Amino acid sequence: MTPAPEVPVLETRGLRKAFGGLIATNDVSFRLPAGARHALIGPNGAGKTTLVNLLTGVLQPTDGRILLNGRDVTTLPSHRRVQLGLARTFQINQLFPDLTPLETLVLAVAQREGKATGWWRPVGRRGELLDEAGDLLERLGIAEERDQPVATIAYGKQRLLEIAVALAAKPSVLLLDEPAAGVPEAERHQILDVVAALPDSVSLVLIEHDMQLVFRFAHTISVLVNGGLFMEGPAAEVARDPRVKQVYLGEEPVYG
């Protein structure tokens, strides 16, 4: 592995989020080096999605700071963070049910290119956008469904589209919240293959419950329990740690 450069691409300092009395994110400080293949694991309700929501600006933290490429983005709105290179996928599909995959991706590409405010020339005559969107569809294997409303295409394909939309932003950091959630066993590998094939220029954080997939993908792992970072380290180390097994077997969490 290349040694981590000075400035992590993504960093949190003392991040906290309380929903009323419930502390969903508890004093999380972590650093993501450039080119990372990082997995975020933890039992259901551990606060993984909440953490992603905080990082991407969907939720405002109660306390703490978030830095993207060294820049404090804690108070920036979601869309600004995307423009700065932070993209994500959602655990539950967040797509446009009435639009087609092609339209969806054209918009995503147009937005990245700063062409999404064009208001005269029809989308259908913008070859450059259509070509790039078409390529993405090919690459992810959803070209067949390009002109069908998203609501009508197979769930697995929707999951792929979810990733394609995030990729269209050409992010430097990509957060994948259970990209294969709800996908039948047979298709899960297809989705993870897409993730594995991403270039090193994208730093990746993967949330996933399937340990086999996690260990195949991740170089480093963080374990989140009850909102707090329970442990983190190289994948092999985390795999060996008995406490992690305990957490996953649903026993009383041990606080380190």
Place this chain on the structure above:
Amino acid sequence: MLTILFDGFAYGMLLFVLACGLSITLGLMNFINLAHGAFAMAGGYLTVVLMNRYGVSFFLCLPAGFIATAFLGAILERTLYVHLYGKSHLDQVLFSIGLVFMAMSAIDYFMGAQQQLITLPDSLRGRIDLFGISIGVYRLFVIGICLLLAVALQLVLSKTRFGSQLRAAVDDPRVAQGLGINVNLIFSLTFAFGSGLAGLGGVLGAEILGLDPGFPVKFMIYFLVVISVGGTTTLTGPFLASILLGIADVAGKYYMPKIGSFIIYTIMVLVLIWRPQGLFGRATAR
């Protein structure tokens, strides 16, 4: 000055009784029923007919207005509204505006477009002096009834089994359903009851608010402000919002007749800027 405060309070209490049913149905089923005011109008016109044509006592009209509109609400809920629950807010808005228009023209057809007057019983007329404030007896009566209702509602909500089921359903209908609570039944009952309250408010308000076929549209904005400002998760929110609105409206129109009618809009704008989720309680419609 105190008289104004008192009148405003009476007005606010009336708004509360008129609007609280709407607040609950919105909180419970996320259903925007812009036709709520039509039920109030129904109560009002029922009173007019009963009193002026059949000489029924005003005091009898109160329960009659409640029961009749509650019944009407129950029927409409089962036959029409029930088709609208899963639908978009746009559909709900179109549908309930449609009902309002039909109700308005029906009233216009049968009763005419003019303002309706009722003659209150002697015992409710005149003014009395209370601690040096001159108070309209009828206003006092209205406050009395509404306070009684508010307290009763609060008790039902907090103390009875139905109340706790209702609160659970408002909190999260799906979870409540999972707990074996019959959310549909609760909604039907609440809808009917809320309509009844609106009808009762219509009876009480016929004298104070005025009554003509334009009633449901005229007061739509008041209802919307009450539930936007007050929220839909508690009764206290709409209650406080109603009082605030009532006093501000009455005082505004009295002290600044030229611009007083803008008071409620000013409140609306200020609240939106200051706290878009409403002054009291958490977000309203999901």
Place this chain on the structure above:
Amino acid sequence: MPQFLSMIWPGRATSRGKLADAARWHPLEIGFWVLALALLWLLPTRLLLLNEIAILALFALSLDLILGYAGIVSLGHAAFFGLGAYIAGLLARHGMNDPILGLLAAGAGAGLLGLLSSFLVLRGTDLTKLMVTLGVALILRELANKFDAITGGADGLTGVTMGPVLGLFEFDIFGSTAYLYSLSVLFVLFLVARQLVHSPFGLMLRAIKGNSLRTSAMGVPTNLRLVTIYTIAAAYAGIAGGLLAQTTQFVSLDVLDFHRSADVLLVLVLGGSGLLWGAIIGAVAFKLMYDWLAAITPQYWQFWVGMALVAIVLFGRGGLLGLAGMLRDRLRGLGGRA
């Protein structure tokens, strides 16, 4: 599918897909505008009605931009219509008689109000949207009522006299200039709207309507887009109002009435929202219905409006155009089996 059928109804296109075809003009569309123009000679006695239809269509088109495309429910779209009407009326009354300049002013004024109120409208939930849109229209109506020295209050604003359009076409009592003028404005603004909704900006509005969480996660400043379209739509409505004031040479408080906001909702859902053409078809149907029903029971027109709203929600979402589409698909299905 037999050859001839696939020629009339081209199926899924190849290469760049449906997207490339979406913005292409359909022969029916061109036919409509030709017919609309021809009515000037075909129906010389109904030009006043036709003028009203064109204005209503523009008003509904404006609502379609925010409701059909961006998903913003409004109970007070008449605010912009009415403001435009008063601006155009007042300008003409005070000596600035050029129709086009008047329209531009009406559009700019209404657009400004749209811009300002959009920040309130877009702040909250659907409920607060309803409250604010309704409230803004009520405020304007109250203002127009209170400042009767300027607006004429309940008596209406009279003395609106217009100069010739483009300095060439004088308004006449038959309404032929009026109709041609309104139709031209409608046509131009329809063209612009048509480009707009097929452009990335317009498609993005549909995306925001579908899922604003996702558009934000795509890097889109969602609120800014909605503010933009709300402002544009307000300007459209203002121009429609301005047209009414100029061609009828009269403005009354009625332009700000609640029923006008409700009517335009009905027009749009009657024709089919989110299609642009729905606004036009809806306006035609609505005015014809009015012409017919109001002749029978003039007083209770409102009852039929209400009934239509209820019926559309319960039985026929998608409106007339949706119905036509369904029929076409059915026919196409028959063709496929043949």
